[in-house]
Every structure is written in structure tokens, then in C-alpha cells.
Amino acid sequence: MDVDKSEGNRDDISSNVVKIPERMLLREQARLDEVERRKEAKESHSVADENxxxxxxxxxxxxxxxxxxxxxxxxxxxxxxxxxxxxxxxxxxxxxxxxxxxxxxxxxxxxxxxxxxxxxxxxxxxxxxxxxLPKKKFAFRSRTKATEQVDDTVPATLAGETVIDGQTPAASDIGKVEETVQCGFSNMDDVVLTKTAGEINKNDVLLSQLTNCKVRLFGSPSTLHIKNVSGCEILCGPVSGSVFVDHCSNTTLVLPCQQLRTHNTTSTQVYLHVTSRAIIEDCHGVSFAPFTWSYPTLDEDYVVSGLDLARNNWSHVDDFNWLAATQSPNWALIPVEDRKTTWET
The missing domain is CATH 1.20.58.1250 (Tubulin Binding Cofactor C, N-terminal domain)
Known part of the structure; x- marks a missing residue:
């Protein structure tokens, strides 16, 4: 009986000796796997679990x-x-x-x-x-000779007036000697303005000094600047970078972008798809709803822009003038029943 017990004890000891290294090896392998996972996460900037x-x-x-x-x-x-x-x-x-x-x-x-x-x-x-990389310049000038040759960068002129995208600028602009070429529209009232995807073609777009205009921008701009506009309706395809808005009033903006920064803006509605966050500063009466515009090549333009369709932080707004934990009084969400879902194209 004693011999049998001794042999049984030796068997138990031998069994434990085998099991302990196995557990340690598994634990060590798990530790090495975790180290490798963290290394790969840092290298790829996948920081969901980082501090x-x-x-x-x-x-x-x-x-x-x-x-x-x-x-x-x-x-x-x-x-x-x-x-x-x-x-x-x-x-x-x-x-x-x-x-x-x-x-x-x-x-x-x-x-x-x-x-x-x-x-x-x-x-x-x-x-x-x-x-x-300064942009090319052009001068406003009248056509004095039928055979006058005009550089391709100079807009066509007719009877001493320059026509840009089908529109005649304000009279004060005709006398300007020189002005930088921009992709966009400036100094116009009560008109419908359109840019095609081919015209935009990943360019920076500027909209400035517009009043009571309807603007349609197809394609994917690199950035969009909106300055000094009032009473306008501006619809834009996916912007691969940022949209900057300054001194905008009584206007509707409909656009997707990576980031939105809005300054000095009042009584404006924004139908937004933004992959980071919207930022407002020195604004009041600004309201937000999700992006609702659609046109035939929108999906293609999203691909060009690189924006993530699945990520939309349209309702996440940071007010740099309101640091309290409570809701800022300078912006609000547009009630569902008041949101516009169809637009003239």
C-alpha cells in the first residue's frame, strides 16, 4: 500500500512538473502577441487603445x-x-x-x-x-482689334466687359488693372452660378461678395472658402479638405467635408457631412442638419475626395466662444420636420 501511494505521489509530481511550464509558455506567448499588436498599432497610427x-x-x-x-x-x-x-x-x-x-x-x-x-x-x-507657386495674373481689358490675340488664362471680353462663368462682374471690378485668377465666383447678386466637376478638378474654390445667389458646385474641391455672402443657397460636392466660412448671413450651406470652420456667421443653416467636427467662433443663430443633396455623380465625387461615407459628425459642434459644459446658445439642430430634403439642381 505504501509503495503504491509513493508511486502515486511521484506520478502527481511528474504531472505538475509538465503542466507548469506549459502554462508559463502560453502566458509568455500571449505577452509577446500583445507586444506585437501594440507595436503594429503604433506604426499604423491605429490609436483606439492608446493614450x-x-x-x-x-x-x-x-x-x-x-x-x-x-x-x-x-x-x-x-x-x-x-x-x-x-x-x-x-x-x-x-x-x-x-x-x-x-x-x-x-x-x-x-x-x-x-x-x-x-x-x-x-x-x-x-x-x-x-x-x-504664384498663380497667373490677368488684366481686364477691352478688345480693340478683331485680330487681337488673348492668352488662354484671360477670360473672353465683349464690348469692354469681362464675362466670367457666364456672368458680368460689378462695374467697379471692370476698372481693376490686375487680379488673381480664382476658381469660384465673386461680386455677384441675384444670379444662379454653377461649376462642373471638370472645372473644379480638386482646385481650391473661393466664393466671396455674393448676395441672393444660388450656387451649385459639382465635383470635389480641395478646399472651399466662403466669405462675405448673404441670402445665398450654396450646394457643394464633397470637399477633400476643409471648408472655411467667414461673415456669412441668412444663408443655407449644403456640403460634405473633412472639417468645417465657421466665423462671424449669423442666421445660417448648414446641411452637413463632416468626418471630423464642426467648429464655430463668433457665431450665433447657426443650425445644423445632415447633408441631403444628391446628384448623379455624387458617389464618384466621394471617391475622389477620400471622405468616409460611414463617418458623419454633423451634430458634433465645438463653439470656441462657449467653454461651459452646457449646450452653447449659439447653435442648434434643425428639427426633423423643418429639414429640407430636396434641392433644385
Whole structure:
């Protein structure tokens, strides 16, 4: 009996000796798998499980790299500057996506700091592009000879007036000696204005000094600037970057974009698809609803823009003039029953 017990004990001991290393190996393998998973997540900027310290370090590192690219454009030839600025633009878009993906764990203060830094970076990039790659100029002038040759960049003139996109500018503009070519419309009242996808073609678009106009922008702009407009209805295809609105009143805006920044705007409705967040500052009476415009090539334009159809933060609005935890009085959601769903195209 004693011998049998001893042998039984030895069998139990031997069994335990085998089981303990196996458990340790499994635990060690699990630890190594977790280390590899975290390494891959950091390398791909998949930061869903990372903390704000990692975000801050990565964001500042990438921002510094973009600033270096912008700085080396000074004095470079046009070809080199174009290549460098295109690389900086691509990195800026990646940084914007990194910020969008990190919003779930960032505090409001950290988010606003990062958004302000990114906006400053985008402004520096735009200024450097204007400096290093100046756009061609044109002069308003009358056609004095039937055989006069006009450069392709100069809009056609008729009887001393310049016609731009089918419209005649205000009389005060006719006397201007020189003006930078823009993709967009300026200084017009009570007209319907349209740009095709071919005309926009990933360009920056400017709408300024418009009153009581209906604007339809098909295609995918790179950025959209809306300045000093009143009583207008502006519908735009997917904007791959940011939309900047300044001094807008009694207007309806219908657009998808990566980011919306709105300043000095009153009594304006925004039908929005935004993949990051909407930002307002010095605004009141601004209301929001989801994007509802549709046209035949909209899906194709979304592909060109790179916007994520599944991500829409139209109701998430940051008011930089309202830091309290309560709802800002400067903006609201448009009631469902009051939302417009069809638009003239």
C-alpha cells in the first residue's frame, strides 16, 4: 500500500512538473502577441487603445516634419517646390486623419489645441504655396482689334466687359488693372452660378461678395472658402479638405467635408457631412442638419475626395466662444420636420 501511494505521489509530481511550464509558455506567448499588436498599432497610427501621451508625441513629431517640408520650399525652383508642397499636403491630410481617429480619447482641451495647431499648419501651407507657386495674373481689358490675340488664362471680353462663368462682374471690378485668377465666383447678386466637376478638378474654390445667389458646385474641391455672402443657397460636392466660412448671413450651406470652420456667421443653416467636427467662433443663430443633396455623380465625387461615407459628425459642434459644459446658445439642430430634403439642381 505504501509503495503504491509513493508511486502515486511521484506520478502527481511528474504531472505538475509538465503542466507548469506549459502554462508559463502560453502566458509568455500571449505577452509577446500583445507586444506585437501594440507595436503594429503604433506604426499604423491605429490609436483606439492608446493614450493621449502617445497621441501628443506622434502628433508633434509629424507636425514638425511637415513644418520642415514647408520651410525648405523657400528659394526652391518651381518643380522642386511643387513636389515638396504636394508631399507636405499629403502628410497634412494624414495628420488630419490621425486627429480624427484619436478624438474618442482626447480631452476637449487637447482636441482644441491639436485642431488649432493643425489649422495653423494648413494656413502656413497655403501661404507657402501662394508664395512659391504664384498663380497667373490677368488684366481686364477691352478688345480693340478683331485680330487681337488673348492668352488662354484671360477670360473672353465683349464690348469692354469681362464675362466670367457666364456672368458680368460689378462695374467697379471692370476698372481693376490686375487680379488673381480664382476658381469660384465673386461680386455677384441675384444670379444662379454653377461649376462642373471638370472645372473644379480638386482646385481650391473661393466664393466671396455674393448676395441672393444660388450656387451649385459639382465635383470635389480641395478646399472651399466662403466669405462675405448673404441670402445665398450654396450646394457643394464633397470637399477633400476643409471648408472655411467667414461673415456669412441668412444663408443655407449644403456640403460634405473633412472639417468645417465657421466665423462671424449669423442666421445660417448648414446641411452637413463632416468626418471630423464642426467648429464655430463668433457665431450665433447657426443650425445644423445632415447633408441631403444628391446628384448623379455624387458617389464618384466621394471617391475622389477620400471622405468616409460611414463617418458623419454633423451634430458634433465645438463653439470656441462657449467653454461651459452646457449646450452653447449659439447653435442648434434643425428639427426633423423643418429639414429640407430636396434641392433644385
Amino acid at each position: 493621449s501621451e502617445f497621441f501628443t508625441k506622434a502628433f508633434n513629431r509629424d507636425r514638425a516634419a511637415i513644418e520642415d517640408l514647408i520651410s525648405i520650399c523657400s528659394g526652391a525652383d518651381r518643380g522642386s517646390a511643387t513636389q515638396t508642397l504636394d508631399a507636405a499636403t499629403a502628410k497634412t491630410q494624414q495628420l488630419q486623419k490621425f486627429l480624427n481617429d484619436s478624438m474618442m480619447f482626447l480631452a476637449q482641451y487637447e482636441l482644441r489645441q491639436a485642431q488649432a495647431a493643425l489649422q495653423k499648419l494648413q494656413t502656413s501651407l497655403a501661404e507657402k504655396r501662394d508664395e512659391a
